[in-house]
Amino acid sequence: MPAPLYLLALAVFAMGTSEFMLAGLLPDIASDLGVTVGTAGTLTSAFAIGMIVGAPLVAAPARDxxxxSSLLAFVLVFAGAHSVGAVTTSFPILFATRVVAALANAGFLAVALTAAATLVSPARKGRALAVLLAGTTVATIAGVPGGSVLGALLGWRATFWAVAALCLPAALGILKGIPAGRDEVEATGRPALRAELAQLTRPPLILAMLLGALVNAATFGSLTFLAPVVTDSAGLGELWVPVALVLFGTGSFVGVTVAGRLSDQRPGPVVAVAGPLLLIGWPALAVLAGEPVALFLLVFVQGALSFAVGSTLITRVLYEAAGAPTMAGSYATAALNVGAAVGPVLAAATLGTAAGPRGPLWASGLLVAVALLTAFPSRTDVTAGTT
Known part of the structure; x- marks a missing residue:
């Protein structure tokens, strides 16, 4: 894989740390700003909504x-939003900074995903996507648990400052590692924006985006509220939350790495095998959440399965959007974050039910069931490999 691809992954690591870090900080944020844990959970949805809106909104002008320059600007705006978030005492302002950070993240990913596809041969899009998503999974392994520990020791604001600081070497890497000459957009032969947007009417692309959104909703729904599962259902201390996040992140890294090698040519077996296992895993985790050993084992497994299936489906979005070479990244980003917005909202609604902190796990199982039932009648479109 080309070296610039790994520099993009470094920036994705910083942004992924921010996107996932709230899973271990929600109780402290809620207490500090005088809101409920469920309300604090909407910060995840705010970020996702900003990503959904920002992906096409920013990607369209970024074509030119x-x-x-655009990647560098997005990283710096992202850092600035976290600096404001670190000092505010107002929940609405914190909410707004999450939206701004998400817009910057969306713009970055939309450009980065498109750029990554142009750095490799057409048949290696899945491998390139796996490298970028590895930045996210490493964030769940190291950045998010580290942020959770930092938050437990110094408060949640210290984690926001740490994310802002992480953006600086990422920005330097982009400045030094992405050649200016290659970055200039080539307009010759590029489809018109209207033609690229028209790709969104194609049923195979719509299906791939829908399935990716459903699986990602299941992933974010449970990950956002993993801390209460560890502390309430399992009865463990707060310092065990980073352990659970490390295990989930390690599993996700394994899942995206394995799927990245298969999703270009053999997406069918990935979805056919990992999909049903993912469906079984969420209810199993809900039932066994009170047993620490089973909890931690299943957190690892669900991380691997979630990212294996999710990354495969998002790779299909890039393939199905081949007719939109400058907008495909925004479609993939939007699909990911529709799920990230809907999942925590649905999961938060279950916290007040009899299921309590295990409710999000049951909701995730339901979302995966819907995805598999939707995919089955159209499995040929979903799992078709490259030609």
Whole structure:
């Protein structure tokens, strides 16, 4: 894989740390700002909504921007939003900073995903996507648990400052590692924006985006409220939350790495095998959440299965959007984050039910069931490999 691809993954690591870190900080944020844990959970949805809106909104004008300059600007705006979030005492302002950070993240990913596809041969899009998503999974392994520990020791605001600081070497890497000459957008032969947007009417693309959104909703729904599962259902201390996040992140890294090697040519077996296992795993985790050993084992397994299936489906979005070369990244980003917005909202609604902190796990199982039932009648479109 080309070296610039790993520099993009470094920035994705910083942004992924921010996107996932609230899973271990929600109780402290809620207490500090005087809101409920469920309300604090909407910060995850705010980020996802900003990503959904920002992906196409920013990607469209970014078609004509130099790639290096746009990527650098997005990273710096992202850092600034976290600096404001670190000092505010107002929940609405914190909510707004999450939206701004998400817009910057969306713009970055939309450009980065498109750029990544152009850095490799057409048949290696899945491998390139796996490298970018590895930045996210490493964030769940190291960045998010580290942020959770930092938050437990120094408060949640210290974690926001740490994310802002992480953006600086990422920005330097982009500045030094992405050649300016190559970044200039080539307009010759590029489809018109209207033609690229028209790709969104194609049923195979719509299906791939829908399935990716459903699986990601299941992933984010449970991950956002993993801390209460560890502390309430399992009865463990707060410092065990980073352990659970590390295990989930390690599993996700394994899942995306394995799926990245298969999703280009053999997506069918990935979805056919990992999909049903993912469906079984969420209810199993809900039932066994009170047993720490089973909890931690299943957290690892669900991380692997979630990212194996999810990354495979998002790779299909890039393939199905081949007719939209400058907008495909925004479609993939939107699909990911529709799920990230809907999942925590549905999961939060279950916290007040008899299921309590295990409710999000049951909701995740339901979302995966809907995805598999939707995919089955159209399995040929979903699992078709490259030609």
């Amino acid at each position: 921007w130099p790639r290096r």
